[in-house]
Amino acid sequence: MQRRLRLRRTVDFDQLRRGGQRWHHPMILLIAGENDLEHSRFGFAASRGFGNATARNRMKRILREIVRSRLSLIEDGWDCLFVARRAANGANFAEVEVAVNQLMKRSNLLKSRSDMRVPEVVK
RNA sequence: CAAGCUGGCCGUGUGGUCGCGGCCUGGUUCGCCAGGUCGAGGAAAGUCCGCACUCCACAAAGCACGGUGCCGGCUAACGGCCGGGCGGGGUAACCCGACGGAAAGUGCAACAGAGAGGUGUAUUGCCGGCUGGAGCUAUGGCUCUUGGCCGGUGAGGGUGAAACGGUGGUGUAAGAGACCACCAGCAGCGGCAGAGAUGCCGCUGGCUCGGCAAACCCCACCGGGAGCAAGGUCAAGCAGAGUGGAUGAUAUGCUGGGUCGUUUGAUUGUGUGAAAACACAGUCGUAACGCUCUGGUAAACUCAUCGGGGUUGCUCGCCCCGACUGACACUCGGGUAGAUCGCGUGAGCGAAUCAGCAAUGGUUCGCCUAGAUAGAUGACCACUGCCCGUGUCUAACACGGGUACAGAAUGCGGCUUACAGGCCAGCUUGAUCU
RNA sequence: GCGGGUGUAGUUCAGUGGUAGAACGUCUCCUUGCCAAGGAGAAGGUCGUGAGUUCGAAUCUCAUCGCCCGCU
Numbered sequence: 001m002q003r004r005l006r007l008r009r010t011v012d013f014d015q016l017r018r019g020g021q022r023w024h025h026p027m028i029l030l031i032a033g034e035n036d037l038e039h040s041r042f043g044f045a046a047s048r049g050f051g052n053a054t055a056r057n058r059m060k061r062i063l064r065e066i067v068r069s070r071l072s073l074i075e076d077g078w079d080c081l082f083v084a085r086r087a088a089n090g091a092n093f094a095e096v097e098v099a100v101n102q103l104m105k106r107s108n109l110l111k112s113r114s115d116m117r118v119p120e121v122v123k
Numbered sequence: 124c125a126a127g128c129u130g131g132c133c134g135u136g137u138g139g140u141c142g143c144g145g146c147c148u149g150g151u152u153c154g155c156c157a158g159g160u161c162g163a164g165g166a167a168a169g170u171c172c173g174c175a176c177u178c179c180a181c182a183a184a185g186c187a188c189g190g191u192g193c194c195g196g197c198u199a200a201c202g203g204c205c206g207g208g209c210g211g212g213g214u215a216a217c218c219c220g221a222c223g224g225a226a227a228g229u230g231c232a233a234c235a236g237a238g239a240g241g242u243g244u245a246u247u248g249c250c251g252g253c254u255g256g257a258g259c260u261a262u263g264g265c266u267c268u269u270g271g272c273c274g275g276u277g278a279g280g281g282u283g284a285a286a287c288g289g290u291g292g293u294g295u296a297a298g299a300g301a302c303c304a305c306c307a308g309c310a311g312c313g314g315c316a317g318a319g320a321u322g323c324c325g326c327u328g329g330c331u332c333g334g335c336a337a338a339c340c341c342c343a344c345c346g347g348g349a350g351c352a353a354g355g356u357c358a359a360g361c362a363g364a365g366u367g368g369a370u371g372a373u374a375u376g377c378u379g380g381g382u383c384g385u386u387u388g389a390u391u392g393u394g395u396g397a398a399a400a401c402a403c404a405g406u407c408g409u410a411a412c413g414c415u416c417u418g419g420u421a422a423a424c425u426c427a428u429c430g431g432g433g434u435u436g437c438u439c440g441c442c443c444c445g446a447c448u449g450a451c452a453c454u455c456g457g458g459u460a461g462a463u464c465g466c467g468u469g470a471g472c473g474a475a476u477c478a479g480c481a482a483u484g485g486u487u488c489g490c491c492u493a494g495a496u497a498g499a500u501g502a503c504c505a506c507u508g509c510c511c512g513u514g515u516c517u518a519a520c521a522c523g524g525g526u527a528c529a530g531a532a533u534g535c536g537g538c539u540u541a542c543a544g545g546c547c548a549g550c551u552u553g554a555u556c557u
Numbered sequence: 558g559c560g561g562g563u564g565u566a567g568u569u570c571a572g573u574g575g576u577a578g579a580a581c582g583u584c585u586c587c588u589u590g591c592c593a594a595g596g597a598g599a600a601g602g603u604c605g606u607g608a609g610u611u612c613g614a615a616u617c618u619c620a621u622c623g624c625c626c627g628c629u
Contacts, residue, residue, distance in 0.1 A: 001142075001143075003144090004154090007497070008497060009461095010497080043497065053168085057498090057530065058530090061500090061501050064143090065142075066502090069142090069502080
């Protein structure tokens with residue numbers, strides 16, 4: 001995933017955690033909020049409690065790859081933060097993919113081809 | 124063949140599609156794009172030691188505190204490594220050891236036991252003496268005693284983790300290093316071998332003088348503190364200071380000079396005084412601090428608001444003055460976010476060769492090998508390597524499953540811990556065959 | 558990256574070389590018509606794990622694992 005599509009500043013993360021809308025899944029927590037850019041940006045996080053360094057890095061790589069593969073389907077102008085939860089430790093690519101799909105649908109962040117309705121997110 | 128010991132090594136590979144980071148080249152609408160090339164480990168881990176590097180502190184020495192602890196060597200250094208000594212374990216290959224000092228001093232040893240540190244103890248026991256009782260008797264005594272008192276003794280039994288040497292003898296009422304021989308151990312002196320730890324030998328001594336220092340401690344040696352989020356450079360924003368017509372003045376920052384005052388040292392004079400000394404005044408020196416004086420230097424003729432004044436009676440406009448007002452612009456020093464350097468040519472890797480038992484070092488040749496910063500190695504597919512299970516008598520083969528521990532963040536030397544599965548070399552013991 | 562603390566009964570904690578303890582909780586009995594309170598008694602421990610020192614270790618030493626906190 002290109003670096004300009006990534007969340008890279010501590011300030012951005014803090015803002016998102018304070019003001020973002022949240023969707024929960026046993027494996028993953030999704031936090032999203034509007035930005036002023038014409039593209040969306042994504043961040044990936046796994047706390048020390050998730051597992052050791054290898055497990056944390058691997059989970060972030062899997063999430064990054066899943067999001068990258070469906071970039072064209074996601075609405076522009078949103079900051080999204082995916083937080084890996086403890087239950088996801090040990091999960092393989094396919095299992096995580098299912099979880100991400102569910103969250104995407106529930107959050108209405110996917111572009112719909114027929115109507116261009118705006119996702120319902122608290123401002 | 125089986126069991127084991129030691130040292131070293133590997134820890135899937137190939138191709139395809141999509142994707143990521145660094146560097147180089149070219150293009151660029153300066154957003155990026157294209158091509159090339161490189162891109163995790165043996166432990167990258169834990170952070171237990173040691174260095175380099177950076178900043179801070181610092182006369183020397185000592186004390187305190189912490190660490191290390193047989194000897195010699197290697198090393199940048201180490202608590203690491205190599206070789207050796209001693210002790211312990213194993214049939215052996217081999218392995219393990221915080222392995223200085225207990226006659227420098229202070230301490231500790233529960234319970235049990237008679238007695239637990241120095242020279243002390245006596246329950247049972249053994250022995251002797253006196254005496255009580257019983258029996259026999261040839262009347263002299265003899266025998267028994269699980270009675271009492273006094274004395275000798277520490278060999279035996281028993282307690283304990285540990286009890287002041289072991290074996291044999293002499294000796295004695297019974298015994299004891301009381302004495303003797305041999306052995307073990309200790310101390311002192313000497314000799315030989317060795318670089319040393321240490322080993323071997325001899326003589327003398329008292330005859331035995333124990334354990335714990337991962338108890339305090341003593342001795343020897345080592346150690347300043349903090350860490351790459353160290354530290355350097357650039358520097359939005361916010362806050363601060365200054366400037367905003369000219370000149371002059373003032374203020375501020377930086378900087379140079381002078382003077383004065385205070386503190387302090389030297390010295391002269393005068394006064395008081397017997398003197399020491401004190402007081403006052405002057406001169407010279409010394410820095411530190413403070414104040415004052417002075418020079419240099421730095422910076423937009425901005426706008427708005429409010430108040431006052433002027434312009435022609437009013438409004439607008441214009442002009443002037445003022446403000447604990449605000450904005451804006453600029454300047455200044457410090458500096459946050461951020462950027463950038465630190466940051467990978469190094470105690471580097473590979474090969475050959477020389478010195479050395481070895482750790483290691485020297486020489487020659489070749490190689491350049493990650494550098495991110497919410498942190499780059501991922502996803503999918505095909506074939507394949509290895510291991511396990513099932514099917515089959517075995518093999519081949521088929522099917523199913525598994526393929527670890529773990530992810531660089533300043534670098535390096537060690538130690539420790541985790542790890543599916545496997546390879547190589549040398550050695551030991553046992554069994555069998557030739 | 559660096560520094561510090563902690564681990565003992567179900568819970569909260571004592572114990573700093575010599576038999577593992579207290580409070581609360583649990584269980585049994587007494588008391589009561591019943592419950593609570595009260596009284597009596599009992600059970601409950603790999604002293605986080607593994608080595609070592611010592612005659613003897615929760616305690617001393619080393620290694621290791623988990624948890625918590627702080628600095629930047």
